[in-house]
Amino acid sequence: MRSYFRQRTMQSAISLFGLVVLVFFLARLTGNPTDLLLPVDTPLAVREEFAARHGFDQPMLVQFGRYLLDLLQFDFGESLRDGRPALQMVLQAFPTTLLLSFWAMLISLVIAIVTGSIAAWRPGGVFDRIASLISLAGASIPNFWIAIVGVLVFSVWLRALPTSGTGTPWHWIMPVTVLFVRPCGVLTQVVRSSMIDALASPYVKTARARGVRSRVVIFGHALRNAMLPVVTVAGDQAAGMVNGAVIAETVFGFPGIGKLMIDSIMFRDFAVIQAAVMVTAVAIFVLNILIDLAYALLDPRVRHG
Amino acid sequence: MSIFRMAGLLCGVAIGSVVATSAFAQDDANAITIVTPYAFDNIDACNSSSEVGLVVRENVVEALTHLNPESGKPEPRLATSWEQVEPTVWRIKLREGVTYFDGSAFDAEAVSRSIERMFNPKLDCLNRGKLFANIRLTPKVVDSHTIDISTEKPQPLMPIFMSFLTIESPKTDFDAMTSTPVGTGPFAIPQRNAGDAIVLVRQDKYWGEAPAVSKATYVRRDESALRAAMVEVGEADIGLNIAIQDATNPETDPGYLNGETTRLRFSFEGPLADIRVRKAMNLAIDREALRDGLFNQDYAIATQMFLPRINGYNPDMKPWPYDPEQAKSLIDEAKKDGVDVGAEIPLISRINFYANGQETMEAMIAMWQMVGLNVKLQPMERAQWLKLVNKPYAEPRPAMLIQEQHDNNSGDATFTMHFRYHSTGQQSEFGDPELDRLIDAADAASGDERVKLFQQANAYSAENVVPDVMMFHMVNYMRISDRLEFKPDDVTSTMMELSQIKFRGTN
Numbered sequence: 001m002r003s004y005f006r007q008r009t010m011q012s013a014i015s016l017f018g019l020v021v022l023v024f025f026l027a028r029l030t031g032n033p034t035d036l037l038l039p040v041d042t043p044l045a046v047r048e049e050f051a052a053r054h055g056f057d058q059p060m061l062v063q064f065g066r067y068l069l070d071l072l073q074f075d076f077g078e079s080l081r082d083g084r085p086a087l088q089m090v091l092q093a094f095p096t097t098l099l100l101s102f103w104a105m106l107i108s109l110v111i112a113i114v115t116g117s118i119a120a121w122r123p124g125g126v127f128d129r130i131a132s133l134i135s136l137a138g139a140s141i142p143n144f145w146i147a148i149v150g151v152l153v154f155s156v157w158l159r160a161l162p163t164s165g166t167g168t169p170w171h172w173i174m175p176v177t178v179l180f181v182r183p184c185g186v187l188t189q190v191v192r193s194s195m196i197d198a199l200a201s202p203y204v205k206t207a208r209a210r211g212v213r214s215r216v217v218i219f220g221h222a223l224r225n226a227m228l229p230v231v232t233v234a235g236d237q238a239a240g241m242v243n244g245a246v247i248a249e250t251v252f253g254f255p256g257i258g259k260l261m262i263d264s265i266m267f268r269d270f271a272v273i274q275a276a277v278m279v280t281a282v283a284i285f286v287l288n289i290l291i292d293l294a295y296a297l298l299d300p301r302v303r304h305g
Numbered sequence: 306m307s308i309f310r311m312a313g314l315l316c317g318v319a320i321g322s323v324v325a326t327s328a329f330a331q332d333d334a335n336a337i338t339i340v341t342p343y344a345f346d347n348i349d350a351c352n353s354s355s356e357v358g359l360v361v362r363e364n365v366v367e368a369l370t371h372l373n374p375e376s377g378k379p380e381p382r383l384a385t386s387w388e389q390v391e392p393t394v395w396r397i398k399l400r401e402g403v404t405y406f407d408g409s410a411f412d413a414e415a416v417s418r419s420i421e422r423m424f425n426p427k428l429d430c431l432n433r434g435k436l437f438a439n440i441r442l443t444p445k446v447v448d449s450h451t452i453d454i455s456t457e458k459p460q461p462l463m464p465i466f467m468s469f470l471t472i473e474s475p476k477t478d479f480d481a482m483t484s485t486p487v488g489t490g491p492f493a494i495p496q497r498n499a500g501d502a503i504v505l506v507r508q509d510k511y512w513g514e515a516p517a518v519s520k521a522t523y524v525r526r527d528e529s530a531l532r533a534a535m536v537e538v539g540e541a542d543i544g545l546n547i548a549i550q551d552a553t554n555p556e557t558d559p560g561y562l563n564g565e566t567t568r569l570r571f572s573f574e575g576p577l578a579d580i581r582v583r584k585a586m587n588l589a590i591d592r593e594a595l596r597d598g599l600f601n602q603d604y605a606i607a608t609q610m611f612l613p614r615i616n617g618y619n620p621d622m623k624p625w626p627y628d629p630e631q632a633k634s635l636i637d638e639a640k641k642d643g644v645d646v647g648a649e650i651p652l653i654s655r656i657n658f659y660a661n662g663q664e665t666m667e668a669m670i671a672m673w674q675m676v677g678l679n680v681k682l683q684p685m686e687r688a689q690w691l692k693l694v695n696k697p698y699a700e701p702r703p704a705m706l707i708q709e710q711h712d713n714n715s716g717d718a719t720f721t722m723h724f725r726y727h728s729t730g731q732q733s734e735f736g737d738p739e740l741d742r743l744i745d746a747a748d749a750a751s752g753d754e755r756v757k758l759f760q761q762a763n764a765y766s767a768e769n770v771v772p773d774v775m776m777f778h779m780v781n782y783m784r785i786s787d788r789l790e791f792k793p794d795d796v797t798s799t800m801m802e803l804s805q806i807k808f809r810g811t812n
Binding site: 030031032035036037038039040041042043044045046047049050053079081082083148151152155156159162163164165250251252253263268 | 344346354435525530535
């Protein structure tokens with residue numbers, strides 16, 4: 001296990017370095033913050049003074065060298081917009097996104113496993129058709145549409161939920177819903193198809209022939225074996241949560257990392273972009289390790305291999 | 306793990322989710338919430354951005370003078386009087402008996418320190434870059450409430466400049482921007498962490514009349530529809546920058562000129578070097594159809610790049626008529642003289658510049674096609690677009706039209722005229738000696754003479770140079786709760802004084 005972690009850490013460190021290089025140069029290709037932060041009609045001399053003060057007048061490789069040196073000391077730089085340390089801003093926003101994603105994934109998994117398993121029990125049945133239709137719709141409807149329509153229906157028409165903001169559990173309902181609908185739809189489809197395969201397996205037929213109860217067959221034998229592809233897709237969906245979080249956080253005014261990233265990209269706040277990407281990358285690295293552990297837990301062949 | 310322990314863990318996470326964030330509750334009847342699209346990342350009063358204007362300027366940190374929103378003339382605020390004692394020196398008398406929220410006294414030393422702080426090269430003060438890039442103000446304390454401000458050259462606009470000289474507390478960090486500015490205004494920001502919502506609380510020891518609003522909370526929401534919904538359901542009292550499609554109720558969603566004027570700038574290259582082609586492009590546009598089809602009657606057809614309240618606005622100038630026949634004959638004339646009128650002319654638009662901007666550009670291109678011109682739309686991101694806007698221009702500069710929007714809320718035409726129409730202007734495309742002479746003369750003049758010269762320069766430019774396709778004075782919408790009495794004007798988008806907000810039935 002120790003050598004496994006060492007190997008994964010080395011691989012991730014190489015990937016992270018590649019990401020650092022990529023994000024540094026790609027972000028700078030999209031435009032100069034001097035132009036974006038200063039008003040359009042700022043005189044040239046003032047632009048040059050601003051660029052020099054923040055080092056944007058230096059050759060790209062010099063800027064990169066400085067950035068790497070600072071990074072070795074865990075110094076991601078300061079936000080151009082409000083002068084706060086970039087890492088502090090990211091770490092302040094990260095827990096909100098983490099909580100949003102946690103609830104969204106948890107609800108997605110519970111609904112997907114229950115619905116997908118029941119649908120797989122009788123493929124083509126009424127429940128299966130309804131579940132497939134709803135899950136396909138969930139996987140296809142754009143997040144922002146759900147968000148805006150949700151506000152219109154539940155806040156403006158029914159006055160049942162707050163439009164946005166934070167502060168009470170009610171404030172979390174719509175953002176979490178916006179975030180879980182798509183992964184829930186995708187995962188329901190995966191659970192269903194995986195369970196159909198598992199339920200057709202010889203060991204399930206044997207269990208049925210031996211008179212084992214249906215509930216035990218589905219959730220005790222078939223589900224465990226059907227979970228491997230579900231874990232893979234769930235990991236992929238969890239890693240992509242930042243994309244959904246951008247919509248949920250932007251529309252509902254949640255102070256998370258998705259919104260922070262969008263704002264930073266809009267203003268070419270390089271230090272914050274880089275810090276946010278790095279923190280997200282580390283989180284995905286940890287998530288991948290957890291997925292590997294889940295594999296090992298579910299499949300003894302992985303453990304022993 | 307038992308199901309009960311699991312449930313307990315989930316409840317704990319749920320409670321943690323709620324505790325991890327906080328909300329501001331309105332705890333008294335005169336507290337209001339304003340929902341905006343702005344991030345309020347940097348609210349130091351030495352910035353002249355819209356965000357600072359909405360929250361800080363005059364509410365928290367006051368300036369020396371205040372521009373009358375109707376006349377554009379400077380009026381006393383922290384300065385009670387001013388006079389030009391020498392060509393390059395203005396003597397300013399300051400209001401007595403004024404204190405800052407932090408207890409510091411307002412005096413000439415505080416004014417001097419604020420001016421020096423704005424010029425501190427360690428700070429990114431937008432005021433310094435935008436207004437005082439070429440003007441160094443040198444303060445000299447005369448006595449506790451009198452100060453001289455001198456400049457290298459005579460500066461007739463000093464009383465207008467003084468409306469941008471926001472005077473922060475002398476305890477403000479001299480070498481770092483602040484996210485909790487302290488001033489002498491009717492409101493204070495008792496505490497705030499950068500990135501948080503902003504809460505302004507009425508200051509009881511304010512020197513002027515106490516405002517009706519006791520507390521104002523500024524929150525950010527990016528979606529216009531959401532801001533409108535928040536006011537509708539009572540979560541907010543004022544929603545700013547409501548998109549035209551969400552401003553559905555004229556009673557609660559008033560439109561007001563936002564100080565921005567739109568135009569298409571000509572590069573004087575290729576066929577656009579010929580004034581007949583530039584005139585034809587103006588004559589080919591049906592501005593009323595554009596306004597009524599893509600905007601609405603609140604938008605005003607512009608004849609010049611600033612609003613009537615700005616010194617130098619020429620009220621005698623008329624919008625270009627819609628005359629496609631004359632446009633065609635001008636193009637034919639140019640063609641006969643060898644001008645390549647069939648050449649493709651790119652129209653450089655900026656993505657998401659203003660509401661319905663892209664549709665407007667497409668409609669204009671169709672109108673130009675009808676008179677035989679070949680204009681092609683090239684939408685660009687802001688960063689890409691900016692490379693074409695400011696000098697030094699990359700060579701060779703192609704024939705093109707550039708979509709622009711400009712705000713002049715300073716009170717004087719010089720901030721527009723010199724920059725855009727003088728041969729040395731940073732965004733000028735041409736050099737016309739007569740226009741240069743008029744602008745230079747206006748810059749050096751003061752009072753009525755200055756106004757008259759800028760008016761002449763404006764008229765001369767429109768008739769003899771035709772540097773652009775003038776479009777509209779733009780409009781913002783806001784949604785206002787029915788418990789408030791507030792009428793936005795054409796200054797509101799850059800400065801929104803809470804003291805102007807009243808509560809219905811209480812006054």
